[in-house]
Amino acid sequence: MAILDILTLPDPALKQVSEAVTEFDDALRAFIADLEETRRNGPAAVGIAAPQVGYFKRVVIIDCSTTRKPVPNHGYLVLVNPEITHWEGYEPGREGCLSVPDYTGNVIRATRIHLVARDPNGEPLEFDMEGYEARAVQHEIDHLDGLLFVDRVVSRRTDLFKRKVYQKGGGS
Amino acid sequence: MTNNWYMLTLIGEDKPGIVAAVTQALFERGLNLGETSMLRLGGNFTIMMMVGGVQQEDELRAQLKPVIEAQGMRLHVDAIQGRLHEHVLPNIQVTVTGADRAGIVAQVTAALTDVGFNILDLESDVAGTAHKPVYIMQIAGVADAPIEKIEAALEALRKDGVDVNVNAVDTYIG
Structure with a gap:
């Protein structure tokens, strides 16, 4: 077990697209243990993605069970090769990132998603997620695709007007 | 070296190019920007920005005067503590x-x-x-x-x- 170094902006490696995991072996599981230890070491980190520690494979960890105010969640999840197969609705919410210290901003994310993934042994996983947990998965999958939340930040001034208009229009 | 920090407040009628002209002038005089807020309020363009540099306040004012006047802006300067990296998270x-x-x-x-x-x-x-x-x-x-x-x-x-x-x-x- 080891705490790994976290890549931070403006490290160009954060823009690298990660590859699918094909070998569900002990080396993968050992890496996942280190990744989890690194997540727990991070200040208030709810999730972490493998490329944040320079391991460019499609692995993320989230745990939305410890928010101050409880939210719908599936607890501690290791998601290998995660893929969102359905999106619904959107809302702004505040995000920060271990790779972008001392900065938070508002990002618009889908409110409900359907997710398929593998566990560390290669077994299939499937979830319906909403709200904060759906946000967590979208933030982490962005890392796998070389995107940071700062690429998606919107001003509060902008999102308020949009949200009000669309809500009255009955959503889309 | 950034020794002195100031909060610059600039206000003027909104038009294209204000930010480019002002920040270019700051850059040319070796000044660094910290956190800033720049937005249009009711037809006025307003800028509040942390600026750090070696200049004393009078020197800073004199250096910025030409660009401020050319842009039709007014300037207010306050000496401040340049406390960066201290964001507080809203709850x-x-x-x-x-x-x-x-x-x-x-x-x-x-x-x-x-x-x-x-x-x-x-x-x-x-x-x-x-x-x-x-x-x-x-x-x-x-x-x-x-x-x-x-x-x-x-x-x-x-x-x-x-x-x-x-x-x-x-x-x-x-």
Whole structure:
């Protein structure tokens, strides 16, 4: 077990697209243990993605069970090769990132998603997620695709007007 | 070397190129920008920015005078502490909308002050039309008080026809 170094902006490696995991072996599981230890070491980190520690494979960890105010969640999840197969609705919410210290901003994310993934042994996983947990998965999958939340930040001034208009229009 | 920090406040009629001209002038004189806020307020362009450099205040004013005048802006300078990397995370967001009338901001913020709410960021705007103006305000801040207590403090305003929403901000870190 080891705490790994976290890549931070403006490290160009954060823009690298990660590859699918094909070998569900002990080396993968050992890496996942280190990744989890690194997540727990991070200040208030709810999730972490493998490329944040320079391991460019499609692995993320989230745990939305410890928010101050409880939210719908599936607890501690290791998601290998995660893929969102359905999106619904959107809302702004505040995000920060271990790779972008001392900065938070508002990002618009889908409110409900359907997710398929593998566990560390290669077994299939499937979830319906909403709200904060759906946000967590979208933030982490962005890392796998070389995107940071700062690429998606919107001003509060902008999102308020949009949200009000669309809500009255009955959503889309 | 950045020894001295100043908060520059610049205001003038909005037109294209103000930010480019002002920041170029700062750059050419070796000044660094810290945190800034730049936005259009009712036809005026407003800039508040932390600027750091070796200059003394008089020297800074003299150096910036030509560009400020060329842009038709007015400048105000305050010496400050350049405290970067100290962002405070909001845990509560309050959104207020209502027919525009005198006193909304004062009443809302008085109620928030009473429950120990510290405002980090407040944006307010007048939407709607000249005949039917609507006041919209978003406040992000920090409070130890539970949401229920903040809600209760704002209840009187709701009865007065102002729409007030209080939400916990759970910042996702990942």
